[in-house]
Amino acid sequence: MPHIKLEEGIPGILGPMLFSPHTAEPMNLLANALMQTDEGMSRGERELIGTYVSSLNDCYFCQNIHGAIASEYLEDEDWSFVKSVKSNYAETSLSEKMKSLLSIAGSVQKGGQHVTPEQIEKAKANGADDRDIHDTVLIAAAFCMFNRYVDGLATTAPTDPDIYRNRAKRVIANGYSAKVPNGQY
Template sequence: MPHITLNTSEPGIRGLFRFRPETALPLNALVEALLCGPGTLTRGERELIAAYVSGLNECRYCYSAHAAYAAAQLPEGMTLVEQVHDDVDSAPVSAKMRALLDVAGAVQRGGREVTEDLVTAARAEGATDVEIHDTVLIAAAFCMFNRYVDGLATVLPDDPDFYTDRAQRIAAHGYLGVLQQEVIRE
């Protein structure tokens, strides 16, 4: 049960967006830019970073959502997402992706945990400054989103179909497109 009285029964961050709709557009715009905007990392790879950080933070709603979104956009699907979640060091990802996930994990522990050695290692595997920047920002943003969702004890759907159904919509339309569709339906 949420810590505050929400004006909707929608789960997770969606219920919080309904409670304070003025936050929905800027927060969705940030996620759209980070996870769907132009970049050399695929949308699936960026979603994988979001899911990985959410898993480290033990935010079940955000992990479940972004794991489904990553799986919908990665050729290896949920199998890879779960392998990264269970043991990033042995997961079958590229050396560059592993180095970026190491950077994301450092951000999750604390911003100052991102060391020159981690950045140098990511660069050595071919990561660009933009990819390193975006990895840090995705990780930092998802730490905020995870704390927002869990800090207010939002409703958590247990049905995996809830997340996979939405994943198809996110993959097809992005975060702002889905937000716009939801507003129009009301």
């Protein structure tokens, strides 16, 4: 049960965003700026970073919704690839560049000062540029905030994967928004 009075039936981050539209607006602007672009990394890669950080933070809602979005972008119908990234990205078919960026994201999740010069050098050697590194750090930091917002208020999280799949399609089509079409998540 959520710690504050949220609209019934609205799971995850949407509940607190509907509760506080004035804070939802800048949060959605940030999410769209970080996730709804193919500058440097692809949208699917960006969603993988958010999914991975959310899994490290044990945020069930965020790792599932962003995993669903990543799966849509990456055409991973059964989510097996996203699951393998969460459990051991180093053993996946991801590029060395993406593995290096996930390493950086994992360090940011622990605390910003955990990112090492060696990680940055390795990412650059694997083809990452300053924009990729910047965006990785900011995505990881933002997801730590989003995860703590969702779990700190004890929002609800559906267990039906189809709910996440349907929401993922709406995010891909329309971007991030606190609007709930036709009263449905």
